[in-house]
Amino acid sequence: MQTSRRGHETFRRLLVGLTIAALAGCGDDDAPPTDAGTPATDASTADASTADASTTDASIADATPADAGGSVVTTPPGPLAALFDGNLLAADYWTDEPAILSATLGFADIVGILGPLNEENVRAAGGAWSTAGTARCADTPNAITTTSTQMQVGFLYQQRTPYEGVRDGALGLDGLPVVFSWPMDTSTLDLDDFRVTLNTGEVVSPHAVSPFPCGETNERNTAVIFGEWGNRLPSSDPDARYPARVEIVEGATPLMLVGPDARVESAVGLFWENNSSPYDPNNGPRLVGAKLNRVDERSLGEGISGFNPPFLPPNDEHVLYDEGDFRLRVLTSGGFSPDGVTAVRPTDFETFFRIHARGADGSNVLITEVGETYAVMGGSLRVVGLAELGAREGGDVVYDACYGDDRDNYIDVILVGDDAAARNVTHVEIPSLAGGYRAFYNPGGPGSTPFSGVTYTSPGPADLEPVTIALDDPRRVTRMAR
Secondary structure, three states: OOOOHHHHHHHHHHHHHHOOOEOEOOOOOOOOOOHHHOOOOOOOOHHHOOOOHHHHHHHHHOOOOEOOOOOEEEOOOHHHHHHHOOOEEEEEOOOOOOOEEEEOOOEEEEEOEOOOOOHHHHHHHOOOOOOOOHHHHOOOHHHOOOOOEHHHHHOOOEEEEOOOOOOOOOOOEEEEEEEEOOOEEHHHOOHHHEEEEEOOOOEEOOOEEEOOOOOOOOOOOEEEEEEOOOOOOOOOOOOOOOEEEEEEOOOOOOOEEEOHHHOEEEOOOOEEEOOOOOOOOOOOOOEEEEEEEEOOOOOOOOOEOOEOOOOOOOOOHHHHOOOOOEEEEEEEOOOOEOOOOOOOOOOOHHHHOEEEEEOOOOOEEEEOOEOOEEEEOOEEEEEEEEEOOOOOOEOOEOOOOOOOOOOOOEEEEEEEEOHHHHOOEEEEEEOOHHHOOOOOEOOOOOOOOOOOOOOOOOOOOOEEEEOEEOOOOOOEEEEOOO
């Protein structure tokens, strides 16, 4: 699938700032965009925000059916409609039976604001605006803020507008990633698949849903939903609001999941219960899965059904490195960032991770440094770096404050070594602040230059995740929509 050069530029300018979450991040918008979707006109981001609004409005409006209640529902236009095509190619599954691995509030108030997207409006929404390297970051605005406009959301999500039920003077919606252990048939993913019950007993529904940012054909196990899910108070506060239960319900087209041997099962009836808030101390994103595979001759399923928009450059191990025998993929509860805005870089393994393996004598061996060869049971292993983030360094791409990654909830650790040694990898760890490392934040974090008086989401805790060894059975599924 191809688009014109102008079409690519329109998508890039409007969408690059939306690679927020995992939580990532996502949004909600069905009405033809107004100035709510006008990209930033602030000097620091002007180059990234001059898309032809008349062209993009029409493309959204063409796909807009009327809702019986007077609201409007839109779906992504053009090549981005493939997010909902139901295709899966070498997509990972994480358990033998379908389950929800995580479904908690990611962050509040910063999705789908009425624009323009500038520092003043981001501050008013309670978002983060990072000024480190701002002048050079015009082509990667998600290195400046993770706040998004309604127009941006409309290019990536099925959404209903106008937004209703937004509370406490909030300017935008809240993000909630629902992480499944099997990938979804996204052709069955709809707004009416989810029922969210708050800790107050209120039952609320999404304004927007998409597999994005986990929308590549080898991913698609996370549905990000936007709505009025909560506030920024810790769960101990009597006025706190947050999702206590997320349940998959039977909509017009029940949500289907695809597992081992391309087995298709309904997700209806799956649920996740929760009693905490991301505004509680040390309650940020965490690991929910880890799986070690061989590095194949080429990576299948990259891109959105073969389409790589400019904001989603190829980022697999073959693109980033000239070597690699094994790929240790971690799955997280939401988008990972060093501060909520800044991207994770391919060189950041030593900053955030360490790997546990069995030693020749049965002891625990910690693999902590890139480029260092570690003797373990069965041979040796060496970390090359991280992948499944952004483009390879070179030319205009620099691993600095302006680096852009895909902000989904997959990160790969690439290793070289012996097959028998790889089978003795046992755990991947995020030591976090408690272990003397840096912590991960979701897209509601403070960025590098937080506004005073704004409450941001908390850093994630220390976490230790068992690794599934998938060297004999890759535990992936391919199912192309008929």
